[in-house]
Every structure is written in structure tokens, then in C-alpha cells.
Amino acid sequence: MGKKLKIGIPCSEANCVCDKAQYDESSFLEKIKLNIHLLYCKACRKYSKTNSKLSSVIKHSKITCMNKKDKECLKKDFEKAIKENNLEL
Amino acid sequence: MPKHLLNPNKWIDLYADYLFNYTITRVNDKEMAQDLVQETFLAGLKSMKNFKGEASERTWLISILKRKIIDHYRKINSNKGKAEVRITYNSDTETEGDWLEEQVADPFDKTAEDKIQNEELSDAIYNCLSKLPEKQATIFRMKTIEGYETEVICNELNITSSNLWVIIHRARTALAACLEENWF
Structure with missing residues (x-):
């Protein structure tokens, strides 16, 4: 094939791969490209570092939220309550 | 007023x-x-x-x-x-008279400090999350906290996956900056 395998990637792409990597959604090749990019790009190294820190902090915090179904139930009930309350006022 | x-x-x-x-x-x-x-x-x-x-x-x-x-x-x-129920006494000579349940290590027992830190940390994350634009916050929450697949979010919110990653990128940058100020 005439197309050469591109090793160097621009910063925007590197950041995107780095974001994907936080969710385990980047491919092996992408990760290699990212690491090569990180070798010579200080700004992206910094971003990559804070990014993984953010991931570990979120994991460590065991943050949760309501699941969607429950939230919709809650919403429905609450909207009913708002209506009832408005009638009383 | x-x-x-x-x-x-x-x-x-x-x-x-x-x-x-x-x-x-x-x-x-x-x-x-x-x-x-x-x-x-x-x-x-x-x-x-x-x-x-x-x-x-x-x-x-x-x-x-x-x-x-x-x-x-x-x-x-x-x-x-x-309603408290005690199971039984321990009959070993050394620890005679101790309640059996008191000798079991509690796997959930963390130091109080750890626990407080965890609570404060998730409060801080929500604090920062609430400063983001609503769309960014929603997508970040679905992806990171609820752990939805990229495809599911894209279908639900009718966006392309590259669009999603751009939004995630912005959210992560803003969140990291906010947490940097308040937490790290």
C-alpha cells in the first residue's frame, strides 16, 4: 500500500486517545502512538498526568448517582406533587 | 429582595x-x-x-x-x-468470655479519616461538576460515573462519537482544573 504508517500524531489526537484510554477504549496502536507523542511533547505529558489523576480520584471517591429509571420515577412523583401543591396555594 | x-x-x-x-x-x-x-x-x-x-x-x-x-x-x-442478637461466647481459654462476633475483622472497617476523605471528595467532585455546562456534566456523568458505553450515550443524546469525545475532553479539562484548585 502506498500509505505509510504515520507515527507522529498531532496534540489534539493525542489528547483524544488519552481521554479514550481513561475508559479503556483506545486500541493498542493508538496507545503506542500516544506514548511516542508523549516522549517529545511536554504539554501533552502534563495533560496525560492530570487526566489519569482525575480518573484515579474519581475511582477512589466511589462516587455514585441515581440510576435513570429511579430518577424518572422520582421526577414523575415530584411533578405530581408540584401540581397538587400549586392547587393548594 | x-x-x-x-x-x-x-x-x-x-x-x-x-x-x-x-x-x-x-x-x-x-x-x-x-x-x-x-x-x-x-x-x-x-x-x-x-x-x-x-x-x-x-x-x-x-x-x-x-x-x-x-x-x-x-x-x-x-x-x-x-433487636440486637449476640451469637455466642468464645470458649478459647485466652479470649474466654469475648463475643465471637467481636473477633471477626470487619472488611468494611476503614479509618474514620479515610471515610471522611471519601465523602468530602465525592462532594467536591459534584461541586465541580455542577459548575460545568449542563450538557458536559450530563455526558461526563453518564460516561464516567454511570459507566455507559459510548454507543449508548451517542444514541440517546443523538450525537456522534467524535462529538462525545470532544465534550468529554472539555469536561475533563475543566474538572481537573476545578479539582486542582479545591482538592489536589
């Missing part, structure tokens, strides 16, 4: 997750936490006329929620003491 106004129509979207997270770190029971959050919203609705506008909406709701959590513990505590 009051500085802050109440808008109950947006309460669930804006604060349900924050209140839920706040509650679950304190009561450790999903169902119970949901009930408490619901009660809080209803109580807030009923006492809207008492809102002076001095605190922000969220602070006000949290203060109601705190009361609800305390009430919850009062309620269960009155029955709990009576």
Missing part, C-alpha cells in the same frame, strides 16, 4: 444526583437513600415559603436533607437496640 430563587421544576435534574450521593455515603442503603432524597424534595416543596433566599438552592436542600438523615437514624436506633 431575595438573592436566590427557588425553581422546583429543575430540582430533580440539578440536584437529585448530588443529594443521592451525599445520602448514600451516610446511610449506605440505596433504597433508603432514594426515599430520603424524595422526602427532602417534598419537604422543600412544602416549605418553600420559608426560604429566605440567603443560601443557594442547593445549600438549602442539603440542610433539609441533613435533618432527614438524622431523623432516619433516630428512627432505626430506637428499634435497633432491642
Whole structure:
């Protein structure tokens, strides 16, 4: 094939791969490209570092939220309550 | 003139997750936490006329929620003491007379400091999350906290995956900066 395998990637792409990597959604090749990019790009190294820190902090915090179904139930009930309350006022 | 106004129509979207997270770190029971959050919203609705506008909406709701959590513990505590069951004495010579259950290491036992840090940390994350634009916050929450697949989010919100990653990128940058200031 005439197309050469591109090793160097621009910063925007590197950041995107780095974001994907936080969710385990980047491919092996992408990760290699990212690491090569990180070798010579200080700004992206910094971003990559804070990014993984953010991931570990979120994991460590065991943050949760309501699941969607429950939230919709809650919403429905609450909207009913708002209506009832408005009638009383 | 009051500085802050109440808008109950947006309460669930804006604060349900924050209140839920706040509650679950304190009561450790999903169902119970949901009930408490619901009660809080209803109580807030009923006492809207008492809102002076001095605190922000969220602070006000949290203060109601705190009361609800305390009430919850009062309620269960009155029955709990009576229903306590001790299993059996230990018959080893060394530890004779100790309750068996007291010798089991509690896998959930963390130091108090750890626990406080965890609670404060998730509060801080929600704080920062609430400063983001609504769309960014929603997508970040779905992806990171609820752990949805990229495809599912894209279908639901009708965006392309590259669009999603751009939004995630912005959210992560903003969040990291915000947490950097307040936490790291």
C-alpha cells in the first residue's frame, strides 16, 4: 500500500486517545502512538498526568448517582406533587 | 429582595444526583437513600415559603436533607437496640468470655479519616461538576460515573462519537482544573 504508517500524531489526537484510554477504549496502536507523542511533547505529558489523576480520584471517591429509571420515577412523583401543591396555594 | 430563587421544576435534574450521593455515603442503603432524597424534595416543596433566599438552592436542600438523615437514624436506633442478637461466647481459654462476633475483622472497617476523605471528595467532585455546562456534566456523568458505553450515550443524546469525545475532553479539562484548585 502506498500509505505509510504515520507515527507522529498531532496534540489534539493525542489528547483524544488519552481521554479514550481513561475508559479503556483506545486500541493498542493508538496507545503506542500516544506514548511516542508523549516522549517529545511536554504539554501533552502534563495533560496525560492530570487526566489519569482525575480518573484515579474519581475511582477512589466511589462516587455514585441515581440510576435513570429511579430518577424518572422520582421526577414523575415530584411533578405530581408540584401540581397538587400549586392547587393548594 | 431575595438573592436566590427557588425553581422546583429543575430540582430533580440539578440536584437529585448530588443529594443521592451525599445520602448514600451516610446511610449506605440505596433504597433508603432514594426515599430520603424524595422526602427532602417534598419537604422543600412544602416549605418553600420559608426560604429566605440567603443560601443557594442547593445549600438549602442539603440542610433539609441533613435533618432527614438524622431523623432516619433516630428512627432505626430506637428499634435497633432491642433487636440486637449476640451469637455466642468464645470458649478459647485466652479470649474466654469475648463475643465471637467481636473477633471477626470487619472488611468494611476503614479509618474514620479515610471515610471522611471519601465523602468530602465525592462532594467536591459534584461541586465541580455542577459548575460545568449542563450538557458536559450530563455526558461526563453518564460516561464516567454511570459507566455507559459510548454507543449508548451517542444514541440517546443523538450525537456522534467524535462529538462525545470532544465534550468529554472539555469536561475533563475543566474538572481537573476545578479539582486542582479545591482538592489536589
